[in-house]
Amino acid sequence: xxxxxxxxxxxxxxxxxxxxxxxxxxxxxxxxxxxxxxxxxxxxxxxxxxxxxxxxxxxxxxxxxxxxxxxxxxxxxxxxxxxxxxxxxxxxxxxxxxxxxxxxxxxxxxxxxxxxxxxxxxxxxxxxxxxxxxxxxxxxxxxxxxxxxxxxxxxxxxxxxxxxxxxxxxxxxxxxxxxxxxxxxxxxxxxxxxxxxxxxxxxxxxxxxxxxxxxxxxxxxxxxxxxxxxxxxxxxxxxxxxxxxxxxxxxxxxxxxxxxxxxxxxxxxxxxxxxxxxxxxxxxxxxxxxxxxxxxxxxxxxxxxxxxxxxxxxxxxxxxxxxxxx
Numbered sequence: 001x002x003x004x005x006x007x008x009x010x011x012x013x014x015x016x017x018x019x020x021x022x023x024x025x026x027x028x029x030x031x032x033x034x035x036x037x038x039x040x041x042x043x044x045x046x047x048x049x050x051x052x053x054x055x056x057x058x059x060x061x062x063x064x065x066x067x068x069x070x071x072x073x074x075x076x077x078x079x080x081x082x083x084x085x086x087x088x089x090x091x092x093x094x095x096x097x098x099x100x101x102x103x104x105x106x107x108x109x110x111x112x113x114x115x116x117x118x119x120x121x122x123x124x125x126x127x128x129x130x131x132x133x134x135x136x137x138x139x140x141x142x143x144x145x146x147x148x149x150x151x152x153x154x155x156x157x158x159x160x161x162x163x164x165x166x167x168x169x170x171x172x173x174x175x176x177x178x179x180x181x182x183x184x185x186x187x188x189x190x191x192x193x194x195x196x197x198x199x200x201x202x203x204x205x206x207x208x209x210x211x212x213x214x215x216x217x218x219x220x221x222x223x224x225x226x227x228x229x230x231x232x233x234x235x236x237x238x239x240x241x242x243x244x245x246x247x248x249x250x251x252x253x254x255x256x257x258x259x260x261x262x263x264x265x266x267x268x269x270x271x272x273x274x275x276x277x278x279x280x281x282x283x284x285x286x287x288x289x290x291x292x293x294x295x296x297x298x299x300x301x302x303x304x305x306x307x308x309x310x311x312x313x314x315x316x317x318x319x320x321x322x323x324x325x326x
Contacts (some may be wrong), residue, residue, distance in 0.1 A: 042069055100122065103122070123140075146293060169197070238256060248262050
């Protein structure tokens with residue numbers, strides 16, 4: 001009679017252990033959250049290569065380190081809408097779809113909003129974002145401008161209360177900003193001297209009409225008012241009349257304005273990484289609204305300050321201030 005073959009005890013034991021281990025792994029993988037089991041991917045699309053955008057992206061990359069967030073790719077639209085459309089189409093044709101898209105600059109933000117309605121989007125570095133209808137159930141953003149409260153706080157520290165602050169603006173482009181500012185002028189004990197223009201040609205006469213009535217000029221990011229020609233004009237008049245000019249652009253400070261108040265771009269990137277982490281960890285959340293920048297940077301033209309006789313002691317100890325020229 002044939003003898004029944006029995007597997008050695010050691011073989012049977014090791015087989016049992018292998019099956020037990022496999023079952024445990026399967027059971028464990030079924031209860032691990034997807035955010036931990038698989039790395040989360042973010043796609044970065046920037047409008048073009050400029051220093052401010054690159055600083056912001058560097059901050060985002062640093063903020064993602066150690067957070068289980070992978071940068072899938074970084075695309076540069078080269079500041080060209082046709083190039084941008086082709087790149088966006090190529091992204092849509094390729095898989096997998098990113099879980100979050102970071103759009104840097106207005107070109108990237110508007111194209112991404114149009115082409116990815118189902119993907120959570122974080123936009124940054126878009127001046128006057130309200131003009132571009134960057135709203136939606138999948139849209140999160142960080143303003144590229146300091147809040148009016150922050151701007152007025154710093155302005156008051158430097159100028160003191162009971163000052164006449166002039167502002168020239170195009171109501172079509174920045175009327176909403178001026179309306180918000182009008183609600184704050186009493187709180188900060190300022191008197192806003194507001195002048196409307198509808199074209200660049202009107203800026204010179206508007207400035208000459210108010211220059212003798214104001215203690216400082218507040219330049220908001222309005223493309224009708226701020227051009228190469230008007231920046232030169234305003235710089236000349238500010239020095240001639242010893243008029244402090246406040247703005248939201250380092251370039252305008254280098255052209256002669258006294259002070260710019262703007263976000264710290266690197267930290268804005270870090271702030272965006274925190275928003276991305278929140279979205280990735282909460283799949284049912286697709287929008288976190290529009291946030292103000294958490295940290296600001298001041299750029300001060302010391303040469304202009306000396307020419308117009310401004311005392312800088314109140315802001316020289318500000319935590320993030322750049323003196324120009326050094």
